[in-house]
Structure formats: structure tokens, C-alpha cells
Amino acid sequence: MQYPSARLGTSGAVVQRCLDEGRPAYVGYFPVGYPNLDDSLRAMQAIVAGGAGRGADLVEIGIPYSDPLMDGLVIQRAAARAREAGTRTRDVFRAAETVAAAGAMPLTMTYWNLIEAYGVDAFCRDFASAGGGGVITPDLPADDCPEWIEATERHGIDRIFLVAPSSTDERLAMTMRASRGWVYATSVMGVTGARDHTSDAAPVIVERARAADPTIPVGIGLGVSNGEQAAEIGAYADLVIVGSALIRALEADSFDDGLRALSRLSGEIAAGVERSRR
């Protein structure tokens, strides 16, 4: 699969390189500041390092928010803990530098009000200068954000919007047209969280998205929790996105034990993605 480079931006170019190797890209999500800033940076390094030389290609840095209505319990709790630890919006820039230094492409996932409060243009400027490639905005409608489109164009930041199984064909086409880098497809109707089985809706939404606009990569998120599922989804999606399962992996007797479990899981997911070689 070869996507036109104009649609790929910086984060999509990373995806294209993975596709050129014959495999999808692996995106790991982690909230900055959980359980505190320094440990969250170590966790992101572990997600990138993975195991057996394989880890995440891109890291989606979550910014904790008081009202995360797209998130399930695992991410809600992590976000609450991060806020208690004093996490600020600006910490995402330090996390982006850490991820970039570890050798992966930094992305961020944030609720819109945080960007608006920081200043739309200032956020893009500062994220770009920290090495950030793209911003995932789960509650920003792609057809009602002229200021965002302008700022992301100015600073070369990819705009990653979401599509869902319920999206109408019209909205699918509109959302994909407004995106740059890649498009985030939610595999189920629901909130974030690991699930035991991959969704039947996942291949359908990828297929519908490609039919609507074949010129930009499509990633699948929500409910992916292990290497097996990553391999399964990687067989048809351009990116495999894992979040809650990584946070859960950290829950251990000691942080260092958790960190080892996190590296191991990240390596296992990376291996799963590798197995889905097409």
C-alpha cells in the first residue's frame, strides 16, 4: 500500500515506512503524569523499547482531563491519578521530547478544551518544536474547527480525527478529507478499554473508511489488548492502537516490576503486529 505523501504528513510517513516493511504500525497510548511525571516518561520509554528489539512505532501521549467522556475506567483512573500528581498540559511537550529521543514518533490525544485553554496556535507550535507529529482530537468535529485546521497547517502538525461504526458515509468522507497523517477508527461503539475479543465491526469500519477515501491510512483502536489481537487487526488495519492494556500492565507490586511487564507486553504487541505481515 502506497499513500500519497501529501496526505501522510510526518506521522503518516512513519506509518508508510512500516507498511513498506510489509506490516502495520503499532501505536501505544500512555497518559503523561501517571503515576507521576518521571515514571510516566519511563513507561513511555518502555513502550518504545518493548522486548526483543521490537516496540511501539508511535506513542500517543494522553493529556489527563477532568471530564474524559470518551474513556473507560482504566484511563479515567490513570488520568485522575495524574491530575492528583499535579500534571499540567505543558508536560506533554517533555513527554514528546522523551518519546522522540527514544526513537518513536510522538503523538498526543487530548480533549479539545485543553488545547483551547493553552491557545490553539501556541499548542501546535510548542508540540511541533518538541518533536510532536500529530494530534488526536476525540471530541473535535472535523467540520467545525477552522482555527485548528489553520494552526495545524501553519506548524505542520497532523490532524487525526476519529471515525466510528456509526459514522454516516457522508461524515466518513468529510472526516477523512479533513484529516492528515492517518485516521483513527474506533472498532466498537463504546469507550476506551481492553476487551476479550476483537470486534466484528473493526474490519467493516476499515473497509468503509477505505472506500470513502483510499488516500490516507486507517488505524484501529479501542479494545486491543494483546499480541494475538494485534496480529488479527494488523491483517487489515494500517495502524494498531493499544491503550488501556498497557496501563493495566503497570499494575504490579513495584513500579519496576510493572515496567518490566509493560516492556514485555509492548514487545508482544509489536511481535503480533510483525506476524500480521501482509
Add this chain to the structure above:
Amino acid sequence: MTDPDAKGHFGKFGGKFVPEALQAALLELEAAFADAQADPLFRDELAALQRDYSGRPTPITRAGNLSRHAGNAQIFLKREDLNHTGAHKINNVLGQALLAKRMGKRRVIAETGAGQHGVATATAAALLGLDCRVYMGEVDTERQALNVARMQLLGAEVVAVAAGSRTLKDAMNEAMRDWVTTVDHTHYLIGTVGGPHPFPYLVRELQRVISTESRAQMLERHGGLPTHVVACVGGGSNAIGQFFDFIPDEDVALIGIEAGGDGVETGRHAATIGAGRVGVLHGARTFVLQDEDGQTIESHSISAGLDYPGVGPEHAWLAATGRATYESVTDQEAMDAFRLLSRSEGIIPAIESAHAIAGALRLGRLLAEEDPSAQPRILVCLSGRGDKDTQTAFDWFGLDGKPDKTVGA
């Protein structure tokens, strides 16, 4: 401009800041409501329910005794407290529940703070045979246990939300999460003029009956239009309903009263328009109580129904354009008005509504100072009755439920 544009904006406010998974449902709802509004059968069915089930039209009571405390003003009360279930909330709920059935949904969910909207939703669900789940912040389930029991008696399931500040805003988050998962068969019955488009518009249209009725009642029976219209504002549904038909009457001042809690200067309040900044919360751009980073700040009010850190986008727009003005009264002022109305008129108001009473009293006195010859006519929305607030009143006034004395022993 009185209606939102195609994307749901009132000026720069409003919009649909929710996950893509819900966008299709919002479009469906918008189309279904437009269709229903154009259908005489739907309008007749709703009107019949309002008349024969809820008890509309609600009267206007001229509050002669209370007016003695309001300078030279005469105060008129629009008696939404006389509705079935005791508040204006039923106006919205009957309309949305009928709409849910029309859309083929078999389940409704709702968020509630004080429990009034939850009780109204449970009531309509019982009447129309819909499954009903109500999300309520854990803190609110504790301070409004009576309403939890009422909802359960009506057959609804009540779910306490232990996340975040465990109040109304968190109940709303949880209801949104439920809706994302169940949108194929569930209608989210939002209780206020907040949330993503079309809710602010839809709820306003259903609450508008308050001003449609009261404007005609003032003209026909009370000697003409009021000079001022006053209503309390949390999310703002009774206020928008009470204001709306008066918006074209430029000589009628519209005044919203927000909850000042311990006093706006203390930081412990719910005066969103008075002390918030423009941001995005629960799907709409509006005034939000937020910190420097845009994190929502917890609101504080003695009234659970006003204890919300956002406000409906149409109010934000009315404030920005200057067509309506917004002030706040403290817990203390509201509770003083609560007692005064009870003792002077024999009407125990909801504490929410007591905020509007307090605002009207202050306004009347201020107008008398400014112009002693003026004869202001202040119409106040008495949005609900105070039975639900008995426990709060017990605590506030130090009552203990014991008789004043015993005789015959």
C-alpha cells in the same frame, strides 16, 4: 437571531463537541425533532399530556405579601412548582420521551443533580413504557436520598457515579459513555439546555411553553407585560423557557440568577457566566468554570440543581449580546428568600427557585433606590417546589422535626 445555525451555534457558542460515534445520533435526533414539530399529531399528543397529565397551564400568582419586601415592585410568580412531579422539568421530559418512542428507542437514560430531572424522566418512562436508567453523582445520591427512592418507586434504575467530583458533571460524563455504547436503542434524555446540538435548541423549544403561557397570562389578566423577568440559572432550562418569548420585547429586561454559593469572591460558587471563561464542556462551547489549563473546576452551591460548572450555550450568547444579564445570589440570600416566601405566601420553593426570588427582591429594592416613582412589575419563574429540600432546610435553619410544644399530657 434566535435559532442556532446548521452546526448548532448561537453566535460563537454551542456546537457538537462530542465523539464521532455520537454524531450520527445527533443528526438523527435533529431530523426526528424537526419532523415531530411539523406533525400535528405529535403536537396534539404533547399538548394533551401537558394539559391532562402535568396540569398545564400553570397559573401566575401575584405575590402581594412578598412584594412588600421588594421596594415598589410587584412580584408575579409563574407557578411551575404546580406541575406534576413538582417542577418545570416535566415539560422537557414529556416531549423528549414522546420523541424517543417516535424514534423507535426503547430505553432512556438521564443525568440528574438534585434528582428532579431524574424523577421526571422516570415518571415519563413509566407512563410511556420505556426502560429507564438515571446516573447521579454519588455525593448527590447521598444528599438527595429521597429522590433516589422516588425514582426507584417509579421503576427506574439509579446508578451512582463515583468518578471525578461525584456530582452532576460526572453523572453527565457517565451518561454520555453509556450513550456511546447503546445509541442504537437508547435516547439520552438531557435535562437542561446544555450538551451538544440539538439538545440546547430542543430543550428550549420544549421549555418555551413557560414564557408562551406567562406572556399571554400577563397581558390578559395582569395588566400588561412585566418590566423584568427573573429566573435561576444552573444549566438554564427554566430560565430559557421563561425568557424566550420575551426576547423580542425589548423593554422587558431578562435577568438570570446564578448560584453564588459562599460568595463569588471565595471561589466556592457556581456562577459560570459571572466568573467563568469561554471553553468547551459536555459538547458545547460556553462559559465554563475552569482553571488555567482548561480543567473543569468543581462548582459549589447549596442547591444541587444549580451546582454545575457549565451553562447552556444560548445563555452564554444572550449574555454576550447583552440581551439578558446575569447576576448571582449566595446560599445565604437564597435561604433567606426560601424562608420569606414560605412565610409570606405559603409557598415553599425549591432552593433553586429561591435564588430567583432572592434576585427579584434585591432587584426590586435596587430599582426603588434608583427611581422611587417607578412601579416595576417583576415576573419570576418559580421553577419547582421545595419538598425535596426539606433535609437541607432542616440543616440550614437548625430544625429538628420536633413539635414546638406538647399539650394534653
